[in-house]
Amino acid sequence: xxxxxxxxxxxxxxxxxxxxxxxRFFRDALVPxxxxxxxxxxxxxxxxxxxxxxxxxxxxxxxxxxxxxxxxTFDAVTIxxxxxxxxxxxxxxxxxxxxxxxxAFGSEEQKKRWLPGLVSGETVGALxxxxxxxxxxxxxxxxxxxxxxxxxxxxxxxxxITNGYLADLVILVAKTDASSRxxxxxLILVETEGAEGFSRxxxxxxxxxxxxxxxxxxxxxxxxxxTNLLGGEEGQGFYQLMQQLPWERLLIAIMALGSIxxxxxxxxxxxxxxxxxxKRVMDFQNTRFKLAECKTKAELLRSFVDHCLGLLAQGKLxxxxxxxxxxxxxxxxxxxxxxCLQLHGGYGFMEEYxxxxxxxxxxxxxxxxxxxxxxxxxxxxSIDR
Numbered sequence: 001x002x003x004x005x006x007x008x009x010x011x012x013x014x015x016x017x018x019x020x021x022x023x024r025f026f027r028d029a030l031v032p033x034x035x036x037x038x039x040x041x042x043x044x045x046x047x048x049x050x051x052x053x054x055x056x057x058x059x060x061x062x063x064x065x066x067x068x069x070x071x072x073t074f075d076a077v078t079i080x081x082x083x084x085x086x087x088x089x090x091x092x093x094x095x096x097x098x099x100x101x102x103x104a105f106g107s108e109e110q111k112k113r114w115l116p117g118l119v120s121g122e123t124v125g126a127l128x129x130x131x132x133x134x135x136x137x138x139x140x141x142x143x144x145x146x147x148x149x150x151x152x153x154x155x156x157x158x159x160x161i162t163n164g165y166l167a168d169l170v171i172l173v174a175k176t177d178a179s180s181r182x183x184x185x186x187l188i189l190v191e192t193e194g195a196e197g198f199s200r201x202x203x204x205x206x207x208x209x210x211x212x213x214x215x216x217x218x219x220x221x222x223x224x225x226x227t228n229l230l231g232g233e234e235g236q237g238f239y240q241l242m243q244q245l246p247w248e249r250l251l252i253a254i255m256a257l258g259s260i261x262x263x264x265x266x267x268x269x270x271x272x273x274x275x276x277x278x279k280r281v282m283d284f285q286n287t288r289f290k291l292a293e294c295k296t297k298a299e300l301l302r303s304f305v306d307h308c309l310g311l312l313a314q315g316k317l318x319x320x321x322x323x324x325x326x327x328x329x330x331x332x333x334x335x336x337x338x339x340c341l342q343l344h345g346g347y348g349f350m351e352e353y354x355x356x357x358x359x360x361x362x363x364x365x366x367x368x369x370x371x372x373x374x375x376x377x378x379x380x381x382s383i384d385r
Contacts, residue, residue, distance in 0.1 A: 001084060001261035001265070002019065002080075003019070003076065003077060003080040003081075003254065003257070003258070003302075003305070003306075003309075004016070004019075004306070005302060005303060005306045007306075008306050008309075008310070009310045009313075010071075010073050010306075010309050010310050010312075010313040014070070015073065015074065015077055018059060018074055018077050018078075019077045019080075019081055021054065021055070021056075022054075022056055022077060022078050022081040022082075023081050023084070023085070025050075025051070025054045025056060026081055026082055026085035026087070027085060029047065029050055029051075029054075030047075030082070030085055030087055030090065031085055031086065031087070033047075034086065034087055034089070034211065037089055037090075037211035038089065038210045038211045038357070039210075040211075041165075041202075041203035041205070041210060041211065041213065042089075042165060042166060042203055042211060042212070042213035043089065043090050043091075043211060043213070045124075045166060047090065047121075048121035048122075048124055048166075049120065049121040049122060050121070051090075051092070051121050052119060052120035052121030052122065053120075053121075055068070056078050056092070057078070057092065057095060057096070057099075057118065057119050057120075057121060058119045059071075059073075059074025059075055059077070059078065060072045060073075060074050060075045060096070060099070060100070060103075061099060061103065061115055061118075061119050062103075064111075064112075065111050065112060065115035065116055065119065066115060066116035066119040066120060067115070067119050071313055072096075072100065072247060072312060072313070073309055073312065073313050075096040075100075075251070076250075076251065076254050076309055076312075078092060078096075079092065079093055079096070079251050079254045079255055079258070080254050080255075080257060080258040081258065082255075082258065083254070083255045083256075083257070083258025083259045083261075083262065084258035084259075084261050084262050085258075085262065086259075086262045086354055086358070087211070088209055088212070088255060088259060088361045089209055089210065089211025089212040089361075090211070090212075091124075091126075091162045091163040091212060091213060093162075093248075093251050093252075093255065094125060094126060094127055094162045094163050095118060095124065095125050095163070096247075096251065097125075097127055097244065097247065097248050097251075098118060098125030098126070098127055098169065098171055099115060099118050099119070099125070100244060100247060101127075101171055101187065101230065101240065101244055102114060102115055102118075102230075103115070104240070104243065104244065105187075105230050105231040105236075105240050106230060106231075107232060109227070110189065110228075110230070114169055114189070117168070117169075118169070122168075123168045123169050124163050124166045124167050124168050124169070125163065125167060125168070125169045125170070125171070126161050126162060126163040126164050126167035126169070126170045126171070126217075127161075127162075127170075127171045127173075128158040128161050128164070128170050128171065128172045128173060128217055129141075129158070129173045129241070130158060130159050130160050130161070131143065131156065131157060131158055131159055132157055132159045132216075138173065138185070138238065138241065139181040139182050139185070139238065140181070141156075141173060141174070141175060141185070142156055142175070143155065143156025143157070143158065143172065143173070143174045143175065143219065144156060144174060144175050144176075144178050145172075145174040145175065145176050145186065145188055146176075147176075147226070148223065150225060150226055151223045151224060151225055151226060152174075152176075152188060152223070152224050152225075152226060152228075152229075153221050153222070153223055154172065154174060154188070154190070154197075154219040154221075154222040154223075154224065155219055155220060155221060155222075156174065156218075156219050157216065157217065157218050157219070158172070158216065158217040158218075158219075159216050160204070160214060160216075160368070161214065161215055161216070161217050162212055162213065162214055163213050164200055164201075164213065164214060164215030164216070164217050165200055165201075165202065165203050165213045165214075165215040166213050167192055167200075168191065168192055168193060169189060169190070169191055169192070170189070170190045170192060170217065171187055171188075171189060171190075171230065172187065172188045172189070172190050172219075173185060173187060173237060173241070174186060174187075174188055174237075176234040176235065177234070177235065180235075182238040183235050183238070184235060185235070185237035185238040185241075186229060186230075186234045186235060186236065186237040187229075187230040187231070187236075187237040187240055187241075188224060188228050188229055188230065189224070189228040189229075189230060190219075190222065190224055190228065191224075191228075195222050195223075195224070196221075196222065196223065197219060197220040197221045197222040197223070198217070198218070198219060198220075198222050199217075199218045199220075200215045200216065200217050200218070201215045201216040201217075202215070203215055204216065206364075207360055207363065207364075208357070208359075208360030208361040208362070208363055208364055209360075209361045209364055210357075210360075242319065245319065245322070245369075245370070246312070246317045246318065246319055246321075246322035247312065247317075247322075248369050249322040249323055249325060249326035249369050249370065249375070250305070250308050250309070250312060250317065250322050250325050250326070252325075252326045252329065252330060252365055252368075252369045253301070253304075253305050253308070253325035253326050253328070253329030253330070254305055254329075255365070256301070256329035256330050256332065256333035256362075256365055257298070257301055257302055257305055257329065257333075259333055259337075259358055259361070259362060260294075260297075260298045260301070260332070260333055260336050260337075261298065262354075262358065263336060263337055263340045263355060263358050264291070264294055264295065264298060264336070264340065266340070266354060266355055266358075267291065267294075267340040267343050267344065267355065268282070268291065270343070270344055270347075270355075271287050271291070271343055274345075281343065287343060290339050290342075290343060291343070293339070294335075294336045294339055294340070297332050297335065297336060298332075298336065300332075301328065301329055301332050304324075304325060304328065304329075305325060305329065308321060308322065308325050318382075319378060319382075320378055320379050320381070320382035323370070323375040323376075323378040323379050324375070324379055326369055326370070326372075326375055327372045327375035327376060327379070329365075330362070330365035330366045330372060331366065331372065333362045333365055334362045334363065334365070334366060337355070337358055337359040337362045338359070340355055340358075340359075341355050341356065341359045
């Protein structure tokens, strides 16, 4: 399967070549290692540099900063091909998000300093929003960044941070004005190497996405230069987050589509080979109807994701539409994983069958990036004006 449709307005020959290259890389460098990465709770550190050497993280970054000068749609191709290969653990989605914050709001100095390393994989990026007592309510964060001469002193804790254990560069969501809500939020770039007062937990143990490097971060009087303020002006963080969240939410839908395509391929193969009562499981009407339903849902999602990517390429993807993609994509993903595991029978519940991992990996998609309940509220606000 493919991310593209026959009517994709954003697709080019370069996208197709890029997809072929990404698919080969994941087949050769990722798929054989998925079980090992899952067991150790993260991908190998050198997997990042291998992906960089293969050009997988360069598509949407200008040539001046080590990329090839394409659009964010190249990142979409990488994310889809990773999921379609059967993996949701490697944290490239967050790496892409970090790069786009820098591209959108970074100073020229900040872009030249950090983007080349992010493109090459020598730098692993993380976005630290969520806190132990604060999930979707970003305005209530407690992490503070107080001015101290030419620096900020940062104090607080962040929870469930993807790429947190390996991260070299963290975009931190902090309060530069603790007395305010949205207007007091700023984004600050924190380099983790040698940062006194910075610590992180071991990779957290999770129900799914076990190869995703996820950690808790702690900041105790961590000192960073004021030049690390993203955008150069305090109090712009909430606006910056709202500007970039549509891409984060769409990429969750793209990941859902890739995972669905992989799960359906596995399930078709299984039901064609597995026999029960003297015939193939595929020959039972229930199997055929269930797969027909799943395939239809997958193609409807593909069309909507394609529509959203067209809007994104034109700079027209709004928050409500991105929220629909995230909500609907993750819901459909979980519905299809349920059906595919059921069609595998008891074997589907065994870890040696990939469908069990895909089923577990899917669940968090309805939670992170803003829970689906929050997505529905954002969609409702666009209706109730």
